Amino acid sequence: MRVLVTGATGFIGLNLLAALEETDHEPVAMVRPSSTTTRLPDGVDTVEADLSDTDSLTTALADVEGVVHLAAAVYDTASMATVNTSGTERLVEAATRGDIDRFVFLSTIGAHPEVPADAESTYQQSKVASEELLFGREHPFEVAAIYPTYIFGPRDYRLTRYEHVRPIATNRVLVPPLYTDAKYNIVHVDDVVGTVGRCLDGEATGRQLVTGPNLTNGQVLKAIARHTPGKCRVVTVPYGAIRWGVKPAMDLLHRVGISPVPGEGFLERGDFGTVRPALTEQAPVDQRPWEAALSETVEWYEAVGLL
Amino acid sequence: MTTLAVGVVGAGWMATDYHVPAFTSHPRTRVVAFAERDADRRSTVEEELSVPGYDDISSMLAAHDLDIVSICTPPSTHEAIFIAAVEAGCHVLCEKPLALSAESASRMADAAAAADIVTQIGYLHRYYRNYQRAMTILSNDLLGDLVEITVAHHSAPPSQGWYYNPTLSGGGVARDLFPHSLDVLFELFDESPDVTDASVRYLRDRNVEDAARASMTFGDVPVELSATWTQTEGVSRVLVVGTEGWLELDSKTLQGDVHGRPFEFQQGSLPLVDLGIANLFPASDEDAHTERIHDFADHAVAGDPDTSAPVGRGVAVAEVIDAVYERSGVDPRGER
Numbered sequence A: 001m002r003v004l005v006t007g008a009t010g011f012i013g014l015n016l017l018a019a020l021e022e023t024d025h026e027p028v029a030m031v032r033p034s035s036t037t038t039r040l041p042d043g044v045d046t047v048e049a050d051l052s053d054t055d056s057l058t059t060a061l062a063d064v065e066g067v068v069h070l071a072a073a074v075y076d077t078a079s080m081a082t083v084n085t086s087g088t089e090r091l092v093e094a095a096t097r098g099d100i101d102r103f104v105f106l107s108t109i110g111a112h113p114e115v116p117a118d119a120e121s122t123y124q125q126s127k128v129a130s131e132e133l134l135f136g137r138e139h140p141f142e143v144a145a146i147y148p149t150y151i152f153g154p155r156d157y158r159l160t161r162y163e164h165v166r167p168i169a170t171n172r173v174l175v176p177p178l179y180t181d182a183k184y185n186i187v188h189v190d191d192v193v194g195t196v197g198r199c200l201d202g203e204a205t206g207r208q209l210v211t212g213p214n215l216t217n218g219q220v221l222k223a224i225a226r227h228t229p230g231k232c233r234v235v236t237v238p239y240g241a242i243r244w245g246v247k248p249a250m251d252l253l254h255r256v257g258i259s260p261v262p263g264e265g266f267l268e269r270g271d272f273g274t275v276r277p278a279l280t281e282q283a284p285v286d287q288r289p290w291e292a293a294l295s296e297t298v299e300w301y302e303a304v305g306l307l
Numbered sequence B: 001m002t003t004l005a006v007g008v009v010g011a012g013w014m015a016t017d018y019h020v021p022a023f024t025s026h027p028r029t030r031v032v033a034f035a036e037r038d039a040d041r042r043s044t045v046e047e048e049l050s051v052p053g054y055d056d057i058s059s060m061l062a063a064h065d066l067d068i069v070s071i072c073t074p075p076s077t078h079e080a081i082f083i084a085a086v087e088a089g090c091h092v093l094c095e096k097p098l099a100l101s102a103e104s105a106s107r108m109a110d111a112a113a114a115a116d117i118v119t120q121i122g123y124l125h126r127y128y129r130n131y132q133r134a135m136t137i138l139s140n141d142l143l144g145d146l147v148e149i150t151v152a153h154h155s156a157p158p159s160q161g162w163y164y165n166p167t168l169s170g171g172g173v174a175r176d177l178f179p180h181s182l183d184v185l186f187e188l189f190d191e192s193p194d195v196t197d198a199s200v201r202y203l204r205d206r207n208v209e210d211a212a213r214a215s216m217t218f219g220d221v222p223v224e225l226s227a228t229w230t231q232t233e234g235v236s237r238v239l240v241v242g243t244e245g246w247l248e249l250d251s252k253t254l255q256g257d258v259h260g261r262p263f264e265f266q267q268g269s270l271p272l273v274d275l276g277i278a279n280l281f282p283a284s285d286e287d288a289h290t291e292r293i294h295d296f297a298d299h300a301v302a303g304d305p306d307t308s309a310p311v312g313r314g315v316a317v318a319e320v321i322d323a324v325y326e327r328s329g330v331d332p333r334g335e336r
C-alpha cells in the first residue's frame, strides 16, 4: 500500500521508513521546507505539506491509500494545540475527502481511555483531544490508534533520550543528586513500528496499546550502565534518603553559592509512562525486550560519536 | 616478519622529534638512513640516531634498498625528492604543504600514479581524537543540514628562515596553515570548494603574508577560513553550525548541542566525573603525530594506497590555496 507518513523525519518516522523497506508498503514522506531530509532512506518519495495548510494536505493525500500520522509537537508546548489537535483534525478531514483505506494515528499512553490522563500535561491533553475525532464518528476508512509508553531505540537524532544515558557515561559512580527518582515503562521502537505495520496490513485496528513492563529507577539506570562505556556503578537509594538527605544538602550548597539550584528539584519523581499492572506488556506484535531498547539506544549514540 | 626500510629526508625537528621516533616505534618499519644537506646538522644527527647520513636523496637511494621515503624538507625541495623516491619504487610520506603550486603537486601525483606505491601527505588535524569524533558526528548528520563553518587557525611565527622566503615556501601563512583545515573539509564534503573571496595582509612587514582569510563554498555550505602567525601559544578552532545544532572544537575540547541537549569531550573522551556544576576529564595519552605516521606505515606495509590523504588530496589542497592567492591578487612565489 502507498502510504503518506507524516512526521517521517522524526524518531519514530525514520525507524518506520527503515522497517517499511522490508515490506510491500511504499511510504511517501511528508516533509516541511525546514525538515532535514538527508536522513531519509535513499530513494524514498517525499511530498511537501504542512499540518496547518489543508490544501497542502489534500494534495499530499492525492495518490495514497493509507496514512500514518506521526507528526506532532512533542516538546514545544506552545504549538501542541495547533499542531497536535487542529493539525490532526485537518488531516482527518482531508483524508475523509480523499480516497483513503486506512488511517493509523500515533497517540500516547496517557490518551488511552483506560489510562488516567495527566490534566496538567498539555501534550497528553492535545492527544486526548484527538480521541473524539478518531473514534467518536464514522469514517470512510479504517482507523487504528497506537498508544505507546516510553520509547527507546536507535535513530534518536533529536537526542531526546541522551540525558538518561550521558550522566551514566560521564560518571564512574551514579548517586543522587546525579539522578532524581523516577519510574518507567519502556518499549522498543521496533514494537511501535511493528504495530504500525500490523495496522497497515489490516491485522490490527482500533486502539492498540504498546506497553512494556513497569520498571524501577534502579532497573533502568543499571541496565543503561551495563551497556555504556565507562562501567558506571549505579547506587540506588530509598526515596526517604533523597527527601531527608539530598534535598537539605543541596539547599545548603545553594545557600553558600556552590550549587546553582536549591534542593527542591531533586524531590521530583518522574513517571515515564507506567501503567496499571493489567495493562503492562501489551502489543499486537512479538515484543523486543526492554533492555534491548536501552542497549540499542546506547549503541546508536556510540555509533554516531556521542558516547 | 619483514620490516620496511625507511629513509628520512631532511633532519630538522619534524624528522628527529616525530618521524624517526614514530617509524622506530612501529613494529614493521625501521629507519636505516637519512639525508641532510647541512654537514654540521648531519653529523650531529648521525651520532644521535646511529644511522648513516647522506647529503642528498640520490646518494641515500644509491646506498640503500629503501621501501619508504619520508620527506621533512622545505616545500621547494618536495617535488624533486618525491619524484626521485617514487621512481625508486618507494612509498612516500611527505610533509605539508605538498608543493609550491598545484602544478608542481600534479607532476608529483602523475609520477606516483605511474608507480605502484603508497603516498600520504602529513596533514595532522584529522588525527586528533576530537576531530575524529566531530567527523563521526557530522557524517551521521547529527547537526541536520549544515549552515556554515568557521575555521580560525593562529599559530606562532615559525622559527626557521625558509618560511619567510617565498621561493622556498611557496607563500606565507595560507600555504603553511590552510592545508590542515582544508584536508578536514575535503574529508567532510568530498568535493572541491569555490573560493569566492580572499585577502592577505603583511602585519609584520615580512616577505610573505602573515595573515590570510578566505571565503569558500563547498556545495551550498559557506566556509570561512582565517589564519595568522601572531600567537605565542597557537589556537586552531572550528565552529560548525547546522539547522539542528552546533559544535565547536579544537584539539583539546569538543563541545556542542543538538536540539538543546549539550555534549562535551576532551581529547575525544567523555568526562570521568560530571557533577553538572563541574567536571573532570581523564588524562589523555593522545599523540596525533605518531598516529598519522603509524597510519601511513600500516598502509605501506599492507600495500594499500588508500591512505587518509594520498597525493591527490595534496593536489586538491594546493589548488584551493593557489585560488586563495589569485583572489587576493598576490603571487605567492614572487618577491613582494
Ligand SMILES: NC(=O)c1ccc[n+]([C@@H]2O[C@H](COP(=O)([O-])OP(=O)(O)OC[C@H]3O[C@@H](n4cnc5c(N)ncnc54)[C@H](OP(=O)(O)O)[C@@H]3O)[C@@H](O)[C@H]2O)c1
Residues within 6 Å of the ligand: A006, A007, A008, A009, A010, A011, A012, A013, A031, A032, A034, A035, A036, A049, A050, A051, A052, A069, A070, A071, A072, A073, A074, A083, A087, A106, A107, A108, A109, A148, A149, A150, A151, A152, A158
Ligand atoms: N518518542 C516517544 O517516546 C513517543 C511516545 C508516545 C508517543 N509518541 C508519538 O509519536 C509520534 C512521533 O514521535 P517522535 O518521537 O518520532 O517525534 P519527533 O522525533 O519529535 O518528530 C516529530 C515529527 O513531527 C514533525 N512535525 C512537527 N511539527 C510539525 C508540523 N507542524 N507539521 C508537519 N510536521 C511536523 C517533525 O517534522 P520536522 O522534521 O520537520 O521537524 C518530525 O518529523 C508523535 O505523535 C508522538 O506524540 C512518541
